Amino acid sequence: MLYIIPNLHLILGIFVLAVQATEFQVVVGGPGKLRFDPQTVNASPGDVVTFVFKQSNHTATESTFESPCEMAPGGFDSGFLPVADNNTDGPFPAAQLTVSSTDPVWVYCRQTNHCQQGMVFAINPGDQFPAFQMAATGGILSTSPPAEPTSTFVTITKTSTTSLPITSSSIPTTSSSSTGSASPTSLSSDHIVVVGGPDILAFSPSNITAQIGDTVTFQFRQKNHTVTQSTFAAPCVALADTSTSGQSGFDSGFMPIADNATSFPTYTIQVNDTSPIWAFCRQVSHCGEGMVFSVNSPLSGSSSFAAFQAHAKQLNGTSASNTTNATTSTSSAGLGATVRWSVGRYAGVATTTVTLLLGLMI
Template identity: 45%
Template sequence: MYSSTVALALAALAPSAFGAILDVNVGPGGQFVYEPPYVHAVYGDIVRFHFNPKNHTVTQSAFDPPCVGLEGGFRTGFIPVAAGTNPLPVQEFHVPDNAGAPIWFYCGQTGHCGQGMVFAVNPPADGDHSFEAFRNLAIARNGTAATGSATPPASTSTAADTYTTPPPPKWEHATKTVTWGGQTYATTYTSYEGTPEPTPAVTPQDHKIIVGADGQLAYTPANIQAAINDTVTFEFRPKNHTVTQSSFSNPCIALRKEDGTEGFKSGFTPVAADATTFPTFTIKINDTAPIWGYCGQVNHCQSGMVFAINAVESGPNNFNAFRQLAMRPQNTSSQTNSGSNNGGSNSGSNSGNGNNNSAAVAVSPAAALTVLAGAFTLFAAFL
């Protein structure tokens, strides 16, 4: 009698107490995949999802349609993860008692399901309801062309590539007599044809740029004009983006100037899908040289997620040329670019996300007009 009672108790506990733990990585290495892409499990097993940096979901769907949430199904919601997070956040799915029927999942982030970021529990080995069939259906129904996803589709054209890379900006030193605030002074600055004159704004303005509005891989607006002493505030929306300064000729590589200083960087800024307040990153405009920048998230720059401040639209180094260059197949995002660029004389600060970083003010050696702590220091002799 005693042994029978123990056996019954153990049998009742078996699904929950002795279930296997099946570990699955979500988005490892910046890839739009679950690793492994499917598992075989029984009632009581636990699928443990480990979320890697970026902002993904695990959302249950039907086999068809593959990229639409199943009513009443399992959903983790968006899990934003900053680069370097340790340990990684985990969400668990308990395998139900459904007689071993297949269970289908996908990532609800914009464009990810359409790139094949799907997962399954107990998919059939072959046939029209296999895992491969599910993944192929997700791509066919919601593929990159339909979603504007982060990875540009491969070209199927056999025509010769006729693209011509724009010439690098040709910088020159210029001297200008400026009257401002009732005083006259001379300033020497770096310039090229079409660059605005180095006249400070009488009333400085703050220009707002939205980063990733409505899930788009874009800055809105992406191309603005700003005067000396203006500020530009980048407001981050849900996902995980950066604001990283680059140069025209290397649009997807972080700027390193000739003197060894780096351009401004916000760092990765994850924002939850249900956020109601949004983190910001602000730079101050210290001269009128063009400023180029991009998002350092995997494939975002190559998808055209770039911006410009004070681009000269009348010449070959305009914003559209910069964006086209960023989307060239050979471009890959990097954190450092060794090169020269005179458009990064700004100070940066991050606010609203609990991470208040302040970048040093990096001023072009040729500039005589420098914005420091909101005031002007005039290095040239008054006339």
């Protein structure tokens, strides 16, 4: 006997789609990490992307290719999902998104400065993800290398939105926090920080989160600045002048850049632990005007970056005995000369190499 089943093709199609659907797991954040892992997936309609949130406090928020760090009108948003630093075994909160087409979907973390540091993700991006991430970081990553390459390594020990469904689950994970090793991992990143610029007295970004093994490369722009390690208690004084245990800290030295310069020197440090790192520009008055920087500072509270910067402005740089007026300073070295010195943090000491563009004044 033949039984007629209405809409048989539709039922079979739904069944096949359900059988073939794939789940993609994307880890968001983690100890000292500002990234989605993986950063892209290629998915078909009906597939599910599960965002698994790790330390510290992130979102998965839909944006657009044109505006990577702005919430797309009507786009999805997981909301902030904080995870304690000591939660290494889970369970971890998760948000799921069902893919509805093969069109690209652009995603970012809307925690302050995270998108600008490259914390973005995409579904079906084709070959456009590098351009999307570059747009998020303001194009800094695409800056051409200096004409005289430098090699400096210092080792220092809402519109209307649609929310994704949020679930708390013990989704298996293979990642764990790393506390003992200072060696870069396969996920280590280089964070680009621009120092100064035409009429700019700031580090950009001024506050970053970095994992053990990451590097921070400071790219010096107009006029004449430094990046010098200090402490929270004395924001505008070099660590070497305040340490009671012999810590010398890092110091790039002054980097004079002409207004018409097209190449820029760099200075790189490597992060060996997750303790906050505080730094400032020791050009006269710059620190007192708020030109300070931090790595891994708390997001809020009395020891946050905002508190550090406010403290620097309150002191107005007046207690910075290490401040030097670089306007009157000169160098006897020639163009492209290499200056070497040793600096260290905690027990780690390394030799730094900086290629300076000399003969340039404010």
